[in-house]
Amino acid sequence: xxxxxxxxxxxxxxxxxxxxxxxxxxxxxxxxxxxxxxxxxxxxxxxxxxxxxxxxxxxxxxxxxxxxxxxxxxxxxxxxxxxxxxxxxxxxxxxxxxxxxxxxxxxxxxxxxxxxxxxxxxxxxxxxxxxxxxxxxxxxxxxxxxxxxxxxxxxxxxxxxxxxxxxxxxxxxxxxxxxxxxxxxxxxxxxxxxxxxxxxxxxxxxxxxxxxxxxxxxxxxxxxxx
Numbered sequence: 001x002x003x004x005x006x007x008x009x010x011x012x013x014x015x016x017x018x019x020x021x022x023x024x025x026x027x028x029x030x031x032x033x034x035x036x037x038x039x040x041x042x043x044x045x046x047x048x049x050x051x052x053x054x055x056x057x058x059x060x061x062x063x064x065x066x067x068x069x070x071x072x073x074x075x076x077x078x079x080x081x082x083x084x085x086x087x088x089x090x091x092x093x094x095x096x097x098x099x100x101x102x103x104x105x106x107x108x109x110x111x112x113x114x115x116x117x118x119x120x121x122x123x124x125x126x127x128x129x130x131x132x133x134x135x136x137x138x139x140x141x142x143x144x145x146x147x148x149x150x151x152x153x154x155x156x157x158x159x160x161x162x163x164x165x166x167x168x169x170x171x172x173x174x175x176x177x178x179x180x181x182x183x184x185x186x187x188x189x190x191x192x193x194x195x196x197x198x199x200x201x202x203x204x205x206x207x208x209x210x211x212x213x214x215x216x217x218x219x220x221x222x223x224x225x226x
Contacts, residue, residue, distance in 0.1 A: 025051045026058065027072050039122050044068065066130045073127065076119075077139060080107070081146055088150045096154035100205065101198045103150045107143070107170075108177045110194055121182050144170045151205075161208040169201050 029050035033042050042065045048058040062068045088103045147170040148163055176197065180190055 022051075022053065023075070026053065026062070026068075027075055030068050030072055034123070039065075039126055042068070066126070069123065069126060070130060077142070080109075081142060084146045084150065089146070089153050091153075096157050096205075097202050099150060099154055100201050103147065104173055104198050104201055105194060107147075107173055108190075108194060108197075110190065119181060121184055124178065124181055140171075143174065157205070157209070159209055159212045161205050165204060165208055169204060172200070173197050 026047060029047050030042070033046055033050060037046075044058055044062060044065055045055055047062075047065075047068060048055040051058070062071055084103065084106055087106060088099060091099065091102075094102070144167050148166050151157075151161060151166050176193065180193065185193070
């Protein structure tokens with residue numbers, strides 16, 4: 001008989017584990033083992049021992065290391081959405097350029113105070129194997145929606161850019177972030193790319209404003225022929 005394939009999704013959302021610190025401890029141990037041994041060295045037993053959680057308890061929530069990765073990715077995404085809401089959408093006293101630049105930088109896991117999630121080219125390959133199309137669609141909808149909210153919070157913009165433009169900028173930034181992981185760009189290369197993305201997003205919004213202003217002008221009368 002063919003053995004059953006291991007589950008690659010968490011059996012329960014991480015908020016259902018006994019306490020939040022337990023979830024953080026599990027993912028911290030998961031990342032430590034990844035850094036030390038690579039993906040091939042990760043096992044649910046090793047994570048349980050590192051965390052001090054009973055193997056059976058861990059298995060109740062994460063039946064495989066693929067499920068651990070899936071839970072870790074979801075956990076990091078939830079943290080990112082919370083931080084974008086708190087530090088970009090709800091932030092006060094920001095001009096729109098500062099808000100947009102912060103949006104770009106936080107979306108890419110880059111800020112002076114931010115603890116960057118551990119993710120590299122190897123994990124990108126693993127994620128591609130376990131993620132289904134609807135997972136990516138859901139992430140797109142959540143993050144693109146947060147980008148729209150962030151730009152809508154720019155009260156000093158005389159007009160709002162088209163939603164399609166905001167979505168396109170998000171895809172450019174998020175897609176570039178992921179390819180930078182695959183290409184294993186250096187920190188200097190990532191910083192240079194981020195600066196260019198900040199400029200690109202601000203310039204595109206200014207272009208949208210100029211087009212809207214031009215379209216709203218009444219047509220100029222033409223000279224009638226003699």
